[in-house]
Structures are given as C-alpha cells and as structure tokens.
Amino acid sequence: MENKKILLGLTTTRNSDWRGKVEEAKRYNISELSLFLTGLNPNERQEIYQLLENSPVTSIPHVHLRSDMEIGELEYLTNRFRTQAFNIHSRYSTYPSIKDYSNFMSRIYVENASVAPTAEELADYGGLCVDFSHLEAARAHQFKGYEDFWPLLDQYPIGCCHLSPFPKANTSFEAFMASDWHWVDSLNDFDYVTKYLDYLPELISLEVANPFEEQLLIKENLNKVINKLV
Numbered sequence: 001m002e003n004k005k006i007l008l009g010l011t012t013t014r015n016s017d018w019r020g021k022v023e024e025a026k027r028y029n030i031s032e033l034s035l036f037l038t039g040l041n042p043n044e045r046q047e048i049y050q051l052l053e054n055s056p057v058t059s060i061p062h063v064h065l066r067s068d069m070e071i072g073e074l075e076y077l078t079n080r081f082r083t084q085a086f087n088i089h090s091r092y093s094t095y096p097s098i099k100d101y102s103n104f105m106s107r108i109y110v111e112n113a114s115v116a117p118t119a120e121e122l123a124d125y126g127g128l129c130v131d132f133s134h135l136e137a138a139r140a141h142q143f144k145g146y147e148d149f150w151p152l153l154d155q156y157p158i159g160c161c162h163l164s165p166f167p168k169a170n171t172s173f174e175a176f177m178a179s180d181w182h183w184v185d186s187l188n189d190f191d192y193v194t195k196y197l198d199y200l201p202e203l204i205s206l207e208v209a210n211p212f213e214e215q216l217l218i219k220e221n222l223n224k225v226i227n228k229l230v
Contacts, residue, residue: 002202003227006163007032007062008215009206012039012048013182016209022051024212032059034205035077037066045073052081061085062160062203065108067097074104085109085160085203087129090117109159112138114177116149119156127157130199131207133164133181136192140166143173153199161200162207163222165189182209187221200226 010025010033012018018040025033035052037045045066052060060081065074065088077083086108088097093115101108109129110117116138122128130153138146165184166176184190193200204226206215223229 007034011036034062036064131162137176141173158201160203164207
C-alpha cells in the first residue's frame with residue numbers, strides 16, 4: 001500500500017507568518033505543501049499567489065478555501081499548482097461559502113468544525129475533509145452537536161484532512177474551538193491520532209502555525225506513526 005502523503009501546512013491564521021513561510025520554502029527547497037487561505041482577504045491572496053509563483057513550490061495538492069473566493073481562484077490553483085482537493089466549512093457554520101463552485105463540487109470536501117456537516121449537505125460535495133483535532137475534541141468533551149456526525153465517517157469518502165494538535169488541558173469543546181489550537185508545543189499533542197488511523201485519507205495536511213523548520217520534525221514523527229517510516 002502506498003504511503004499517505006503528509007503535507008506541510010502554509011497557514012494564514014493570526015499566529016502564522018505566511019510571508020515568512022514562503023521564505024522558508026525557499027530556504028528548505030520545499031516544493032509541495034498544503035495551503036490554508038482562511039485568514040487572507042482578496043488582495044492578500046493575490047500577494048501570496050505571487051510569492052508562491054516565485055518560490056520552489058510547484059504542487060499544492062490541498063487548499064482550504066475561504067468563503068469569499070471566486071471560482072477563478074480555484075481554476076488558477078488547479079492549473080498552476082495542480083490542486084487536487086479543496087475544503088470548505090459547512091453551509092450551517094459561521095463562515096459558509098457564498099460562491100457558486102458547481103464545476104468543482106466533486107473535488108470539494110466539507111470540514112467538521114464547531115458545526116458538523118450533515119448527510120444532506122455532503123450529498124452535494126465530494127465528501128468529508130475531517131479535522132481530526134475537532135473530532136477528538138468533540139469526542140473527549142462529548143459535544144452534543146456531533147451525535148449525527150460519527151456514522152458519516154463510514155458513509156462518505158474522506159478526500160483530505162487536517163491534523164492539528166490536541167492539547168489535553170482544554171476544559172470544554174467550546175473552549176478548544178475558541179482557542180488558537182494550531183500551535184504545536186509538544187509532539188505529544190498528536191498522540192490522539194492513533195485513534196483514527198483507519199480514517200486517515202491519502203492527503204494529510206498539517207494545520208499548524210509553526211515554522212516549516214518545526215513542521216518538518218512534526219512530519220517526521222507522524223510518518224513513523226502513520227506510515228511506519230523509521
């Protein structure tokens with residue numbers, strides 16, 4: 001069986017230096033990564049596209065869409081960086097997609113966040129993008145909004161996923177979701193992943209704000225757990 005692909009994550013949330021990460025990509029000659037565009041407005045997205053054009057990055061298999069993205073951006077990412085899978089939040093979430101992506105629906109996967117997608121919604125898309133830290137937080141804190149979501153893991157394709165740390169100190173699902181859970185303090189923050197090995201898809205994206213230098217160590221450790229690489 002072919003190894004699952006663990007992608008470094010170029011995130012754009014408040015603690016992620018996305019411009020600095022592009023410079024890191026040059027320093028470490030990183031040619032492939034995942035891209036999380038949720039923190040960037042249209043002008044900033046044009047800037048990051050230009051920065052990536054002038055970097056070693058040639059492949060971005062998975063992109064987290066922002067709700068205001070135009071279909072032309074999906075076409076650009078597909079043609080320029082060979083993007084295979086996109087993900088969005090549920091239409092019932094705080095930031096639902098507001099654009100028509102009809103030509104891309106089979107390649108768009110819906111993420112479970114504070115609001116979990118429904119079977120009715122998933123029928124319109126390619127399947128699930130499972131955020132496993134959200135899933136573990138819902139399980140650990142017995143979050144009531146996920147009762148109907150668990151069976152969907154076996155019923156719909158999981159086309160891509162997010163792996164973020166799960167710090168055990170959080171006292172509630174709401175507190176976890178409200179915190180900045182994308183920073184890794186310890187490799188032990190990924191111990192929970194062993195519970196979900198059977199659900200991991202071929203594309204695994206690290207949704208962490210840490211610099212690539214640290215993400216490379218995280219990836220090496222996860223490869224040992226997920227792909228049994230020593």
